[in-house]
Amino acid sequence: MSQIIDENDQIQPPGHSAPPHGTAAPADVSATWASADLPSPLPMADAALPAQLRDLTERARGYVEAASSANTRKAYASDWKHFSAWCRRQNLSPVPPDPQVVGLYITACASGTTERGMKANTVSTIERRLAALGWNYAQRGAQKLDRKDRAIATVMAGIRNKHAAPPRQKEAILPEDLIAVLETLGRGSLRGIRDRAMLLLGFAGGLRRSEMTGLDLGRDQTEDGRGWIEIFDKGALLTLRGKTGWREVEIGRGSSDATCPVAALEAWIKFARLAKGPLFRRVTGKGKDVGPDRLNDQEVARLVKKTALAAGVRGDLSEAERGQMFAGHSLRAALASSAEVDERHVQKQLGHVSAEMTRRYQRRRDRIRVNLTKAVGL
Structure with missing residues (x-):
């Protein structure tokens, strides 16, 4: 094993000799x-x-x-x-x-x-x-x-x-939990309107953190954008560049404006007076202004954790345990666990290449769908 360290604790690449004692490395x-x-x-x-x-x-x-x-x-x-x-x-x-x-x-x-x-x-x-x-x-x-x-x-x-140990999965924020989570947000503040739109859009779209924060209001509007939105009478269409390439995510309007992701998205765009560029941005000026900068995707994880704790989700556990259970993946897991539709539709929405990956996100489902014990006559 090679040992090429000079007197100043600087690592030297191959072919270099260490400089004389007291001489700094280039x-x-x-x-x-x-x-x-x-x-x-x-x-x-x-x-x-x-x-x-x-x-x-x-x-x-x-x-x-x-x-x-x-x-x-x-x-x-x-x-x-x-x-x-x-x-x-x-x-x-x-x-x-x-x-x-x-x-x-x-x-x-x-x-x-x-x-x-x-x-x-x-x-x-x-x-x-x-x-x-x-x-x-x-x-x-x-x-x-x-x-x-x-x-x-x-x-x-x-x-x-x-x-090696089984992966520790994040807790899903199920529909009944999401309603409680939304109640922790201020309805009259820009930050509350933005956070409501982020949570509902992330839930209904099964979006990754980077997909959510990478959205622009239109196509080719920013250099760092990873997708854009289009809003129609029946819902919204998100065009996303994710881990598996480009895909489209359809989000229909909800049965109530209070829990409709498209209505929440329209409210954020209206009150934030957005016309072009990043969709989700920082709220500045003591919550009264919207800056030009795109939110970091870590903000999604912080938002999910903060609101889940505030809403008392999984209140049967200690606060320390609950703090480790929620993150951005809680929204993706929620859609996979809650949508009562053909699994293929959920797989497409999440952008998974296999049904097996989608099943890993399902926190509540019929685990024994095929009973091989009875099938062999036992």
Whole structure:
């Protein structure tokens, strides 16, 4: 295993020798190999390049960034920073990729010894960290990380066998709960009108957080938009770019304006005086103004958790337990669990590629739909 650490605890790339004692590592070295910023596989625009090639380089870099979501890029950057920091503390180098080093790292992650006071990572977190390392090595033009090497694959298999557990699903906010949740929102405030529209639209559409906050009022209105809305007499049509590509989500009008997602959406657009750009925005000026900035998708999770707690949903549990049970996925799970229609319609609405994935979101359903015991005559 390579150990290329200088006296200033700076990680050096292959081929570099550590500088003399007391000499700082070159700034570009530490920025390239120890930074949390995601790298680009394309060369930086150079003044020596013709102008048209510099422009193409910048455009290509934009496409590279668009190849993954902002949340994925943020997670991968954080994972590379985490791995680099662990390597520094162990006097190891993260480059070139060394399966033995990575094997020791995921062992530390599983045992909670990557840094003082940290808990052991879950299996899913460790798998994501491995994916992030492979991606980062590829983007930095380094040698490919061989995840099938026994120093990684065998350790990872043991981690899965020893620590894997069923996923902890978020609690669904069912229709009867949603009505109570909506009552916690102020009817006369801009923030309350916006939050009501978000909850009802997220519930009826089975939307992901990023799909909801990525909506614009019309097509091609913003560079960071991930879809747009169209409102008709019978309901609303959302055109979304999600994990599985573009899809359309139809949301019909409800039986009552109090719980109708389309009516709530129209009220928000009217009172916020929106004409173009992001649909869901920050409310500013002590709740009296609407800013131009798009809401962060984390705001959806916070809204669901805050209102579910305020409404007393699952009041049979402690507040600490309830606080862990609700998030943005509670709305998607609610639609999957509540819609009394053919499962295929729910699958299409949620944008799932398989019925099995849709069933994972169903919190209440007939679990034993096919009785094989009786089918064999027992």
